[in-house]
Amino acid sequence: MPATRPTEIIWRAPRITLSFAAPTDGPVSVLSLRPADSPAPAPVLAPGHGEQPLVELTAFGHGRFPGSFRHVDTIIGRTLRYVSHQESARAGWHELRILQEDPALGVRTSSVFEAHESATAVRTWTEVTVDSDLTLDAVSSFATGSFLADAGVASVDRLLLAHADNDWIAESRWRVEPLRTAGLADVGRAAHHHQAPRTRISLGNRGSWSSGEKVPTAAIAADDSGYSLAWQIEHNGPWLSEIGENGHGAYLLLTGPTDQEHQWSVRLRDGETFVSAPASVAVALGSAEDALRALTQQRRAIRHRRPADNALPVIFNDYMNTLMGDPTTEKLLPLIDAAADAGAEYFCIDAGWYADGHWWDGVGAWEPSLRRFPGGIAEATAYIRTRGMVPGLWLEPEVIGVRSPLATTLPDDAFFSRGGVRIREHGRHLLDLRHPATRAHLDGVIDRLVEEYGVGFIKMDENTMTGPGTDLGGLAPGQGLLEHARALLDWLDGVQARHPALLIENCASGAMRMDYAMLSRLHLQSTSDQQDPVAYASIAAAAPAAILPEQAGNWAYPQAGMSDEARTFALVNGVLGRMYLSGYLNRMSALERTSVREAVTAHRTVLTDIRERQPIWPLGLPGWSDEWLALGLQRQDDAYVSVWRRSGADSATLSLPWALGRDIAVEAFFPTEVGTWSWSWDRSAGALHVTTTTDEPSARVLRVRVE
Incomplete structure (x- = not known):
């Protein structure tokens, strides 16, 4: 003082x-x-x-x-x-x-x-x-x-705004535009005695989906980049x-x-x-x-990083473009074998494991289905462990389906309500994490999954948005939601304290809760539910603008019968970030399986120092419909650079100012075969010119090093 x-x-x-x-x-x-x-x-x-x-x-x-x-x-x-x-x-x-x-x-x-x-x-x-x-x-x-x-x-005339729209299967749609274009109208202040205008640019989200409409990250920059x-x-x-x-x-x-x-x-x-x-x-x-x-x-x-978070495992998940919420022991066993052979270290059984049939509005107890798993789900999780992988399960803990018995056995004030009426949204009731009965129920679920089935990974989803909140106890709905949100974080802290080896993925219909209240605690972020690998490229390229590359869970879902370029494209999406592997690998030919293993090996190399690398965007922040996209992870004079060509011109120019005026070595990192791609370096401009001659969407990961 x-x-x-x-x-x-x-x-x-x-x-x-x-x-x-x-x-x-x-x-x-x-x-x-x-x-x-x-x-x-x-x-x-x-x-x-x-x-x-x-x-x-x-x-x-x-x-x-x-x-x-x-x-x-x-x-x-x-x-x-x-x-x-x-x-x-x-x-x-x-x-x-x-x-x-x-x-x-x-x-x-x-x-x-x-x-x-x-x-x-x-x-x-x-x-x-x-x-x-x-x-x-x-x-x-x-x-x-x-x-x-x-x-x-x-003047604000000289300022730019970088911000991103977000939605289910259309995440991280970045725009960079002048503040005037983004919404600050020039009202002619001199004619109004220089009074301050009242226009504003308002970016935000409502309810429990913190990134349901906008990414909670943005930037303002001078137009001269100073x-x-x-x-x-x-x-x-x-x-x-x-x-x-x-x-x-x-x-x-x-x-x-x-x-x-x-x-x-x-x-x-x-x-x-x-x-x-x-x-x-x-x-x-x-x-x-x-x-x-x-x-x-x-x-x-x-980040509240635990020793368990230092491991960055390759995870196979059975959902995307594969079982799609319909797992059984019979379907899982060959996938488990194929995932292990590809090099996966964790295997997550996604949605559906807890229900005999339609399950959306009946969830809440999280007990395995005997129809799907006649020998018990422990048979599947044990087999995952015999193949050298850690088992995981999908879970949506914050909801109780309206048909679930728990909808009547849990007390009324364990749920969100408005005006004394329990909220019912998309066939679900919403649990209030402030209530001790809710905490006891969810603690019991997590403890049982970890202790009885050996689960080491939870894909934690939230597909039902809360709306304004709960007014239980006479609070404003927004304050009820705020208290619940903070109680949820406290509950997660308690789970991780009891189960320090348990990894938890943050998911909410993809990336609808992509914020650093959650991600300061959780291991991994689902970046999308997008099923088209060509559309996914812009999501994967943009993700490190809002989240850490070592937390960016990007789906890579190759399929049997894809062309070489299509399969490579799907795999490139997962190499720079955290590969979230899926697809019917068990149906692939030997050549196709070799390609997947090569991608996993390349990804593992990236993971060795990913926490020391910074994201770069050699073509600028990715736009949703851009024909060419690029994302790099740079460490000093060394960078991995993923380049996607979705349509349009057969060449693009990547800006690498950190290598300006110097000689560089460029190698094909994944796949190691150059194929239809070529490149040349203009050291005086710091520009890497890349070309591909294929008519298909095509992608490569390059490694660029200053010599």
């Missing part, structure tokens, strides 16, 4: 520096957020530019001025004043806490920043304490107007990113649930505290892709 009151706070962590204004007559605001030791840009802005309050919050009776749909210009946010700040360090983490208060209203806020020594990023959230009686209905986790000054530009800022909101429920213009220039606000968008509010009394959803913010002196890449190290820093 300084002896005198500061007017500016400068916080220097090993990889990042933040500066804040702390005026006597206004709230704290972020002035700059830059990589450590980077020079400040030349001033292009008027004094005071960018002074967006760090904390914005609204409460019943305390809204905004002027009124709008935006979550800035809040009355309480303006009346907060600096009180103190504290810095501390522990085990590689550096922490800053900035305390503000509005003594007249009895509100105190603590803005918390954590920076790990390995990442050019901070993790941040807001803690609000109320001495009297106040119902909060929106609390920012972070807000800044600093990025214009940090980018050295005077500065960029990326963020991710780390909440397994609803969230909001908001970008707009204000009287000083522009702002970015990150928050969890709000009343306006998500029916969230919470009443605080007598010293109670609310903690907002955390978010991570990363910066780079480069493009939006550079800032997104900076988030990679942040994700590694915030």
Whole structure:
């Protein structure tokens, strides 16, 4: 603590520096957020530019001025004043806490920043304490107007937004576009006495699908690629990113649930505290892709990695384009043999193992079907182990089918409800993880699967979205959902503490819950349910923009009878990431099986140092309909690069600026046969020209090394 009151706070962590204004007559605001030791840009802005309050919050009776749909210009946010700040360090983490208060209203806020020594990023959230009686209905986790000054530009006309739409079988559809195109209208401020416009760009999700419509990761970048800022909101429920213009220039606000968008509010009394959803913010002196890449190290820093997570097994799953939820002992045994012969280390029996027939609205007990497994499912799981693999099972723990006996035996308040009526969605009721009966039921299920059947892997799915939440106990539905979401994380922590060797995959109709509240804990993320390998290519190429490559579970589902190019294409999808192998390998010819084994071997080579590699996109962030796609995993002067040609021109030019002006060696990594592909290197331009002469969709993985 300084002896005198500061007017500016400068916080220097090993990889990042933040500066804040702390005026006597206004709230704290972020002035700059830059990589450590980077020079400040030349001033292009008027004094005071960018002074967006760090904390914005609204409460019943305390809204905004002027009124709008935006979550800035809040009355309480303006009346907060600096009180103190504290810095501390522990085990590689550096922490800053900035305390503000509005003594007249009895509100105190603590803005918390954590920076790990390995990442050019901070993790941040807001803690609000109320001495009297106040119902909060929106609390920012972070807000800044600093990025214009940090980018050295005077107008949002010079800024780009990188963001991704998300949906079932259409995940990670990235776009990079000017802020003006994305939704910030130029309203002609001079004609309106330079008043701030009220338009905003609003990115967000509702309910329990944190990535049901938008990926909770995005970036802002200067159009000259001189500065960029990326963020991710780390909440397994609803969230909001908001970008707009204000009287000083522009702002970015990150928050969890709000009343306006998500029916969230919470009443605080007598010293109670609310903690907002955390978010991570990363910066780079480069493009939006550079800032997104900076988030990679942040994700590694915030993971709760256990010894079991250090193993990165190749997993075979019987579902995709294979058994499709219809497993039996008879069907599984030849697949188990084929998966083991291909080099898989885990074998997951997917949906259907618990039901004799139609199962969608009858799930909940998770007892094996004797019709499917006459000798018991233990016969199949034991056989998996005799073939040197670890058995896994698909599970959807958070639902009870409306036809399940548990729908009547569990207490009513163990389920989500609204107005005293139990929620029924898509033939399911939704379990509330706050209730002890729910926890006891799910703990019993997991313990039984692990202890009786030797299960070492759970594919944890969630196919039913909760809606706004539950109002049980008189809470706002959004607060009920928030408490449930945090209870779910607590339950997962308990499961992993009891079963430290158990690996859990995060799945929700593919990637509908692709957030780092879940992924900080879980081993693997399903990137899609997409069944077309050609469509899957853009999903696989884009996944590391939002998740770690070592957590990106990309399906590779080759089939007997595919052409060589089609089979290779399907396998390339899984090589850079975490290969999630499927397909009727048992029906393949010897040549086809050899190709699969070659892909698994290549993938295992990638896994040896995948946690030390950063994603690169030599053709830019992948677009959903792009004809050519490329993803690389780079470590210093060495990169694996997957290249997909889906249609169109027979050649493309990959940008490799890290090899500019140097000689490189390029080799066919998978498959090792070049086939119809060729390439040439332009060292003066840092450009790798690749060509394929086949008319089919075609893909290759190359290895590129500076000589």
